[in-house]
Amino acid sequence: MSISNAIDCDIHPGVPTIKVLLPYMSDYWRESFTARGQDNFQPASYLPNAPIACRPDWRDGDAIPGSNFDLLQKHALDGFGSRLAICNVLYGGSFSISETMGAAICSAVNDWVKAEWLARDPRLRASIVVPTQNPQLAVEEIERLADDRRFVQILMPVALDMMLGKQHYWPIFEAAVRHSLPIGLHAGSLYRYAPTTNGWPSHYLQDYVSNNHAFESQLLSLIAQGVFVKFPDLRIVLIESGVTWLPGFLWRARKTWRAVRPEVPWVDESPIDIVRRHVRLTAQPIDAPSDPAVLERVLNQIGSDDMLLFASDYPHWQFDGESVLPDGVPARLIEKMVNDNPLATYPRLRETIQ
Amino acid sequence: MNVPDQVLERSAETAAKLQLVDCDIHPSLNHRQALHPYLEKRWRDHLDTYGSLAHCVYAGRGGPYPRFTPETARRDAWPPNGNPPGSDLEFMKVQHLDAHDIRFGILEPIVGANNARNTDLSAALCTATNDWQVDEFTSKDKRLKASIHIGAEDAELAVEEIERRAGDRNFAQIQLGSRSVEPIGRKRYWPIFEAAQRNDMPIGFHVGGPSPYAPSPSGWPDYYIEDHHVLTHSAHAQVASMILEGVFELFPKVRVVMIEAGFAWVPPLAWRLDNHWRKMRSETPLCKRPPSEYLKQNVWFTTQPAEEPEHREDLRLLFELIGFDRMMFATDYPHWDFDDPQRALVMPMSDAERRMLFHDNAMNFYANLD
Amino acid sequence: MGKHIVAALAEIPPGSQKLVHVRGRAIAVFNVNGELFGISDTCPHQGGSLATGATVGLTTSEEPGKFCHSRPGEFVRCPWHSWEFDLRTGQSWCDPRKFRTRPYDLSVEPGEALVAGPYVAETFGISVEDQYIVVEL
Numbered sequence: 001m002s003i004s005n006a007i008d009c010d011i012h013p014g015v016p017t018i019k020v021l022l023p024y025m026s027d028y029w030r031e032s033f034t035a036r037g038q039d040n041f042q043p044a045s046y047l048p049n050a051p052i053a054c055r056p057d058w059r060d061g062d063a064i065p066g067s068n069f070d071l072l073q074k075h076a077l078d079g080f081g082s083r084l085a086i087c088n089v090l091y092g093g094s095f096s097i098s099e100t101m102g103a104a105i106c107s108a109v110n111d112w113v114k115a116e117w118l119a120r121d122p123r124l125r126a127s128i129v130v131p132t133q134n135p136q137l138a139v140e141e142i143e144r145l146a147d148d149r150r151f152v153q154i155l156m157p158v159a160l161d162m163m164l165g166k167q168h169y170w171p172i173f174e175a176a177v178r179h180s181l182p183i184g185l186h187a188g189s190l191y192r193y194a195p196t197t198n199g200w201p202s203h204y205l206q207d208y209v210s211n212n213h214a215f216e217s218q219l220l221s222l223i224a225q226g227v228f229v230k231f232p233d234l235r236i237v238l239i240e241s242g243v244t245w246l247p248g249f250l251w252r253a254r255k256t257w258r259a260v261r262p263e264v265p266w267v268d269e270s271p272i273d274i275v276r277r278h279v280r281l282t283a284q285p286i287d288a289p290s291d292p293a294v295l296e297r298v299l300n301q302i303g304s305d306d307m308l309l310f311a312s313d314y315p316h317w318q319f320d321g322e323s324v325l326p327d328g329v330p331a332r333l334i335e336k337m338v339n340d341n342p343l344a345t346y347p348r349l350r351e352t353i354q
Numbered sequence: 355m356n357v358p359d360q361v362l363e364r365s366a367e368t369a370a371k372l373q374l375v376d377c378d379i380h381p382s383l384n385h386r387q388a389l390h391p392y393l394e395k396r397w398r399d400h401l402d403t404y405g406s407l408a409h410c411v412y413a414g415r416g417g418p419y420p421r422f423t424p425e426t427a428r429r430d431a432w433p434p435n436g437n438p439p440g441s442d443l444e445f446m447k448v449q450h451l452d453a454h455d456i457r458f459g460i461l462e463p464i465v466g467a468n469n470a471r472n473t474d475l476s477a478a479l480c481t482a483t484n485d486w487q488v489d490e491f492t493s494k495d496k497r498l499k500a501s502i503h504i505g506a507e508d509a510e511l512a513v514e515e516i517e518r519r520a521g522d523r524n525f526a527q528i529q530l531g532s533r534s535v536e537p538i539g540r541k542r543y544w545p546i547f548e549a550a551q552r553n554d555m556p557i558g559f560h561v562g563g564p565s566p567y568a569p570s571p572s573g574w575p576d577y578y579i580e581d582h583h584v585l586t587h588s589a590h591a592q593v594a595s596m597i598l599e600g601v602f603e604l605f606p607k608v609r610v611v612m613i614e615a616g617f618a619w620v621p622p623l624a625w626r627l628d629n630h631w632r633k634m635r636s637e638t639p640l641c642k643r644p645p646s647e648y649l650k651q652n653v654w655f656t657t658q659p660a661e662e663p664e665h666r667e668d669l670r671l672l673f674e675l676i677g678f679d680r681m682m683f684a685t686d687y688p689h690w691d692f693d694d695p696q697r698a699l700v701m702p703m704s705d706a707e708r709r710m711l712f713h714d715n716a717m718n719f720y721a722n723l724d
Numbered sequence: 725m726g727k728h729i730v731a732a733l734a735e736i737p738p739g740s741q742k743l744v745h746v747r748g749r750a751i752a753v754f755n756v757n758g759e760l761f762g763i764s765d766t767c768p769h770q771g772g773s774l775a776t777g778a779t780v781g782l783t784t785s786e787e788p789g790k791f792c793h794s795r796p797g798e799f800v801r802c803p804w805h806s807w808e809f810d811l812r813t814g815q816s817w818c819d820p821r822k823f824r825t826r827p828y829d830l831s832v833e834p835g836e837a838l839v840a841g842p843y844v845a846e847t848f849g850i851s852v853e854d855q856y857i858v859v860e861l
Contacts, residue, residue, distance in 0.1 A: 196595075198588055199536045205634045217584045224575070226789065252586070252618065257579065258818040294671075428803050
C-alpha cells in the first residue's frame with residue numbers, strides 16, 4: 001500500500017562525529033573533547049555497520065547512517081512523500097555515564113538539530129534529547145528549548161539508569177506535561193544492566209530483539225508507580241518497540257493486576273485502559289507474521305485504533321522498497337496512523353498544520 | 355487458615371472427568387532440614403551455619419519481592435497437619451491428583467537447590483533433592499514423576515547428576531531454571547544439552563533460577579506486580595539464546611519445555627526473531643534456519659498461567675499459531691496462580707485438540723510416562 | 725422462598741468463616757466482628773472456594789505512594805488468584821459489574837423461635853438456648 005502526505009513519527013539524523021557538535025558546545029567542552037581526542041559516541045544499541053542501522057540501498061559508503069542531509073531529504077521526506085517527519089537523534093549524550101558530559105552532548109545535539117536540520121527543511125520536527133542521568137539537568141534542557149515549537153517530544157532510550165516510574169524521573173514528566181511534550185522512549189539501552197534478565201547475550205541480534213523486555217518493564221513501572229495518576233495528561237510514545245507483543249502484554253498485565261492490585265492501590269483501573277489512554281507506538285517495525293490475516297487479527301486485539309503512529313524509522317532497515325507497512329494493516333487504521341493519531345499525540349504538530 | 359474438612363468435601367464433589375497429565379506440580383519440604391538425610395555432614399553443617407547463599411537481598415528468604423500469599427501457595431492447599439502446601443503427599447492425592455483424575459504429574463521442586471552460588475553445595479543439594487523426590491513422592495505414588503534437578507552453573511557436575519538418574523524410571527525430565535547466570539545457549543552449558551540428547555531426556559525450564567541480574571534491562575522494579583509479570587522475559591531470553599547460539603542445530607533432538615511462563619509471547623517473539631534474523635543472520639552462523647523453525651522443532655510450552663484475552667477467540671488463536679501439538683497443560687499446584695483444568699482454558703476445542711493439550715503431548719514429550 | 729437454618733451462631737464466631745450448603749447451594753459465611761455475611765462460595769473466575777479465602781480490608785489510595793486501609797475484614801480474597809470480593813455486595817473489586825458472586829441475606833434467630841417453624845433445619849437439631857444463622861432462599 002503506498003502512502004503519501006503522512007506524518008513520519010520516527011526518522012534518525014545521524015551525528016557523524018563529535019566535531020559537528022563542537023560549535024554548539026561551551027569553550028570548556030570544545031577544548032575537552034578536542035584535547036582529550038575523544039570521539040565515536042555512537043550508542044552500542046545501534047552499531048553503525050550492523051545491517052539494522054541502515055537499509056543497504058540507503059548506505060552512503062562508510063558514512064554514519066542518516067548523517068547526510070541531502071540523502072535523508074531524498075529518501076525519507078521526498079521518497080515517502082511525508083508532510084512532516086520527527087527527527088530522533090540517538091547519540092552519546094543520552095547514554096553516557098557522566099551526567100555533565102551527557103548534558104553537554106545532549107545540548108549540542110539539540111542546537112545542531114535546530115541549526116542544521118530543522119532550519120533547512122520546513123517539514124522537519126524534532127525531539128529534545130535529554131540527559132536522563134540527571135533529571136534536573138534534563139529539565140533545564142527542556143526549559144531551554146521548549147519555546148521552539150518545532151521540538152515536539154522529549155526523547156530517551158528505553159533502558160535507563162533505573163526504572164522509569166520511580167519518582168527520580170517525575171520532574172521530567174512534570175516538565176513534559178507543562179510543555180505539551182510526549183515522552184518518546186526509543187529502543188536502546190544505557191547498558192547499566194544486562195540486556196536480558198539472564199545476562200549478556202553473545203549476539204547483537206539478541207540484544208536488539210530483547211528491547212521489548214525493556215519496553216514492557218518500563219510500561220509496567222510507569223503504571224505501577226502511579227505516574228499516569230500523578231500526570232493524567234502525560235503521553236508516552238514507544239518508538240521502534242515493535243507492535244505485535246502488545247496484546248499479550250496487556251492481557252498478562254491485567255491478569256496480574258486483578259490479583260495483586262492492593263500492592264499498588266493507586267492503580268485503580270485496568271492496565272489495559274491505562275495503556276490505551278496514555279501510550280502510543282510507532283508502527284516500525286511491526287514485527288508482523290507472514291500471514292496478513294493474522295496480522296489484522298493481532299492489530300485488532302490492541303482494541304484501539306488511536307495507538308499506532310506511522311513511521312519509516314529511516315535509515316534503519318525495517319522494510320524493503322516502498323512497503324513501509326506490511327500487508328494486513330487495515331485501511332481504516334492506516335488512515336488514522338498517518339495523520340490523525342500523530343496530530344492527537346503531538347499537540348505541537350497541530351499548531352503548524354491544519 | 356487451615357480448612358481441610360471443607361477442602362476434602364469440595365474435592366470429592368468436583369471430581370473431574372478429564373484424564374490428564376499435569377506438567378507442573380510443586381512438591382515442597384515439610385521442614386527446613388528435610389534434605390539433611392540426603393546430605394553429607396559437611397553440607398549439613400554448612401547449611402545450618404551459612405544457609406544456601408544465592409544472589410539475593412535477604413538472609414532468610416528467597417526472592418527480593420514479597421509474594422502475595424504465604425509460601426506463594428493457594429490458601430486452600432495447606433494440609434491438615436499444618437505443614438507447607440505441597441509437602442504432604444496424602445493431602446496432595448486427595449485435593450489434586452484424585453480430584454482432577456491426574457494420570458501423571460511432573461514434579462518441579464523449587465527448593466533453592468539450583469540457586470546456591472557455591473556450585474559444589476548446589477550440586478549436593480540437587481542430588482539430595484532428587485533422592486528426596488523419589489523417597490517422599492514418586493516411590494509412594496506412581497502417578498508422580500520427578501525432575502532431575504541440576505545446578506547448571508557447573509555443567510560438569512550437572513552432567514554427572516544427569517548420568518546418575520538417566521536410567522531411573524522415576525524421572526521424566528531434566529529441570530533447569532529459566533534464569534541462569536548467563537544466557538543458556540552459551541557454550542559453557544552445552545554439555546547439559548549433549549547429555550540430555552544422549553539420554554533422550556527432555557529439559558524443562560521452570561521460571562526462576564539463580565540469575566544475579568536485574569529483572570529488567572532498566573534495573574529493579576519496586577513491586578511484585580512488576581516482577582511477577584516480567585518473570586516471563588527470562589523464558590523469552592532462554593528461547594532466543596538457545597536458537598541463536600545454535601543449541602538446536604548442534605543437538606537437534608533436544609526437546610525443551612518452557613514452564614510457567616504463559617504463552618502469548620511466543621508468536622510475537624517468533625515473528626520478531628525471524629524478521630530481524632533475516633537481516634542479521636551473518637552474526638549467528640549456528641542459527642541456520644529461521645528461528646521459528648527451531649521453535650516448531652525443539653520447543654514446547656506449558657499453559658499456565660493461562661492467558662486471559664479480552665475476547666475468547668483470541669485464546670484459541672494463540673493455540674493455533676503456536677500449534678496444539680506444542681502445548682501442554684499444567685496447573686502449578688499448589689501455587690496461588692494455579693490453573694483449574696476445567697476452567698482455565700475457556701475456548702472451543704475439538705476432542706482431538708483437547709486430548710493433545712491435556713494428555714497426549716505430555717505423554718510423548720516426557721520420558722518414562724508409561 | 726423459605727428460611728433455612730445454615731449454622732449455629734457459635735460455630736462461626738467473630739473472625740471466622742465457614743462453607744455451608746443450603747438446598748444444594750454452597751454459601752461462604754463470614755463473621756466480621758459480629759456482623760454476618762454470606763456469599764456464593766464459587767469464585768466467578770476459575771472456581772476457587774471463597775470460604776477458604778483470606779478476609780482483608782479495603783486498600784485504596786488518594787495518590788501514588790499513599791495507602792488507605794478501611795473496612796477491615798469486609799473483603800475476601802479468593803484463595804487462588806487473590807481477586808477481592810466485597811462481602812456486602814458480592815462484587816469483585818477488579819471488575820464489579822462483570823465479576824460478582826451472589827450475596828445472601830443472613831439473620832440470627834433464637835433457637836426458641838426456630839423450634840416453632842416454619843424454618844427448615846436441614847442437618848442438625850436445634851437447641852432452644854442457642855442462636856442460629858438463617859438464610860432466606
